[in-house]
Amino acid sequence: MSEKMSTYPIRRVIEHSPGLKSFYFYQDFDAVPGQFIELWIPGVDEKPFSISDLSDGLLEISVKAVGPFTERIMSCDLGDYLGVRGPFGRGFKIVDNALLVGGGIGAAPLRFLARVLAREEKEFVFLVGAKSKEDVIFSRELSKYRFYCTTEDGSFGRPGLVTEEMERIMAKDSFACIYASGPEAMLIRVMEMAEARSVPFQISFERYMKCGIGLCGQCCMDGSGIRLCVDGPVLTQDAVRGITEIGLPHRDATGCRPRPT
Amino acid sequence: MSEKMSTYPIRRVIEHSPGLKSFYFYQDFDAVPGQFIELWIPGVDEKPFSISDLSDGLLEISVKAVGPFTERIMSCDLGDYLGVRGPFGRGFKIVDNALLVGGGIGAAPLRFLARVLAREEKEFVFLVGAKSKEDVIFSRELSKYRFYCTTEDGSFGRPGLVTEEMERIMAKDSFACIYASGPEAMLIRVMEMAEARSVPFQISFERYMKCGIGLCGQCCMDGSGIRLCVDGPVLTQDAVRGITEIGLPHRDATGCRPRPT
Amino acid sequence: MTERQTDIEIEFLHMRLCSPLVLASGVLGLSSSSLKRVADAGAGAVTTKSCGLEPRAGYVGPSIIPVSHGMLNAVGLSNPGVKEMVREVADYRARCRTPIFVSIFGGTVEEFGDVAEAVAQAEPDLIELNVSCPNVYSEFGSPFGADIDATAAITRRVKQRVGAIPISVKLTANCLSIGQTAKVCEQEGADALTAINTIGPGMLIDLNVRKPVLSNLCGGLSGPAILPVAVRAVWEISREVSIPIIGTGGVTTAEDALQMILAGATAVGIGSGIYYQGLEIFDKVNEGVQRFLQEKGLGSLDEIRGTAHE
């Protein structure tokens, strides 16, 4: 029934850095890492966000300000009621001995995953890449795990791209699964490396979404036509294989895919 | 969900005597004695009938032809689909050492009750009264029990009224409960005798019914306003006490109670 | 009778109702005893079954059937006629102080006036004009409620003939603009509006006998299925008028009732909900509304009525 709209007051706000916050809500559903919710700012709009943690009914989402909606949410405060529908989609399946690769705010769903993996006493290595120190979230918490970080400007962790770090790590260790989430260019590189070494992957993708429940067709992927909101957002290589639009500009709210002019 | 309309083919028809038949349907609900169903003859009308037996999904209702609908049903045949909604209302509560008093077709719900009492190894005496031999149903089956019958014309059992027989029996034996169903004049006499001897009773009443589900108000009893289709048709003395219309002409389909002119 | 919570009391026209919940017309509204029972169950006011000049038996069965998410009904305006209804109302009055609204219908504007005048003898707290019954098409043509001019004419005529007794026009969502219709009713003197009647109509076909189940073939849809339509209707009406609205349609919970009030309803009608929740629905919804007000630190429903418009 949580697919219906319910509003909850914000119970806690954490500012990771300017334009990067976590919001907490007590609510009544259960979810697995990789699933997402639709968040409604009353009178504004509704947008999808990954669950970055859920324990004892306390839901956390972590938002990076990138446009009107995410800017607006930065000014939401304790006690403000926001609408939550969800959880939606298929999340990550738990695998022992995994490599987690997150880019920027893409680390959010992997953070929830890491907590569940740790709780279930699975082995894993967590790589996070970001532009700069301010874009790295959860680093303190994640340092409890085997955690490596890269920043493009070298302000935190190793300088460079997360996929370079991934290359190094994969050269030494072997993994049963690669979990990844982040910008699509990064994901493409992750998939190449995984396939080159025949490591199975589970990757969380993003597309423009409206309904979140598999009706509007907004998030259907060219090729197989699967609905990312229902059949994803986490896809395995089998699911990815049928898709022809990876790396292309995403369809926008009209349903058009911006074409190269 | 059986309160919705479902149609079932007639599986068996038994003619007890002209204008007095039982019809059997396989269906998918469970019921207790005293409950009733609404029976739909497609294209004709829908009317309430007591359940005269229900075992292993085989529902039996027993109908006496008294007017257009009940005449029409006499011509229904094996395989004809009729609509059944139900079971509705509150039935009889099971009591050991009871006296069952049925008048005419009113014996129908008591027959189901007797079967359940016997199955649960309760003691009981079953009295049936009718105008004439042809109006006595189930006599062969009921003679397995402590069964007494009266007919007004003396063509079967003892001549006279069932309430006279009841008087005789109650003078000898004492009972923990009186169950009754039949013409209202008979029921009034039964209640008088029960109250005179302080024996609790459970009596099945009839009123004009439309919805069977407590909405239309057609079967509401003057005084307490209880809905016979939901709060009855079986009433205890407590329930009867609040009613002021017992023995009056029944409200008809318009909701009017015919007034003495 | 449960103890009334004073804070869910409302002011409706010049009455104080102990609860915003009103028994909707057509449900348990035939007799004084039945109406009293509903009042005792916690309704703030009760509405009778719609009555006309003469007794009507209505349609043969089935005339009321549950479908998956609502009810279909076509009882065919069965009613005991206005004379009998006046007696029942008098009897109710003698036994019960909860306000009673009498619903009426007519086949013509003049007949509406006649029935209203006859009913006025019983001095009901309100006369509700059922201009919106969808189930007597073959007899009366499409409901007056779909025709804004007819609705206006009936409102005016009844108002002329009943004097000081307040009237509410019961509107249908099956019209071009329920907001405009409401506005016209207000202009013609309606003291309140009731919205909505059943919608559709709808049909259920049995697959084995391949026939529509209702004897009238189709019937008005009520119950949970229609709640969103009713809330929207109340919202639209409340934007157009300042007279009170009895928001009716699909209410089965306190949340549903509160939606109606936020949309602008003063009172909330309950009909089919009695099937889904039993007569306890009145107590349950009253309690839920009370709890909501407490949790939000609100003193009365006045503080939130219509606030969804802001």
Place this chain on the structure above:
Amino acid sequence: MTERQTDIEIEFLHMRLCSPLVLASGVLGLSSSSLKRVADAGAGAVTTKSCGLEPRAGYVGPSIIPVSHGMLNAVGLSNPGVKEMVREVADYRARCRTPIFVSIFGGTVEEFGDVAEAVAQAEPDLIELNVSCPNVYSEFGSPFGADIDATAAITRRVKQRVGAIPISVKLTANCLSIGQTAKVCEQEGADALTAINTIGPGMLIDLNVRKPVLSNLCGGLSGPAILPVAVRAVWEISREVSIPIIGTGGVTTAEDALQMILAGATAVGIGSGIYYQGLEIFDKVNEGVQRFLQEKGLGSLDEIRGTAHE
């Protein structure tokens, strides 16, 4: 792709559809891949999202929300525009043989004609005229579908401009007489009719923030709640016309689909049902219909179509 059961094949206009089930417009209808996936899931034909002349982003969220017994939606006719749609249709055609119906809308009679002509280039199997979207009131006024003359004019104009491509007019139940509207469409040259679009509209109000949830405030009601209304609409239409009907609205089971067919539908639309049953709904309903025919010893749906009228 599951093996098709030949006996639930239907003849629709001059097509043979492997199943009577048609994907309703607006659901999974934006792209060729999505439409192909629905065809592969067992639909007998698919309908695109309604497209207009230019791309439209539609309303901000929430634009589609489940309510207790149905869905409310006001997406605001978001669509990629007719040029893009023509490309998607061509791409679909190259990959899939299941018939494709293209739904269109316009702000004026002339615009309907323009969009239809543009769409005709893609040679769809049918053009569906969405004259009945209830959710763009502020922009387009009340839907054409509520106005019998406007509906007639659009039908005529489109028919003039698309030549041999069959057209179906998508009707709304929010009108005075859907039967009369249907009849007029048939007279103006419609080859088929689709009924119904969403009803209401409806509104959901959140109690905490005291605001309507949909960004458009209200939205059309679809899903199980509206099935009885849709069945009644199809029955009424089928009494008035002899062209085929795509009976749409609230279908989630084989029993629902069979009610539509008994009421007179040739094909059966499925939209919101995908939310309730997943994409498996097509296989499930196909199988249920097949089983029903077998149990009753019937060879095809032709033997029972419209028989509830007898």
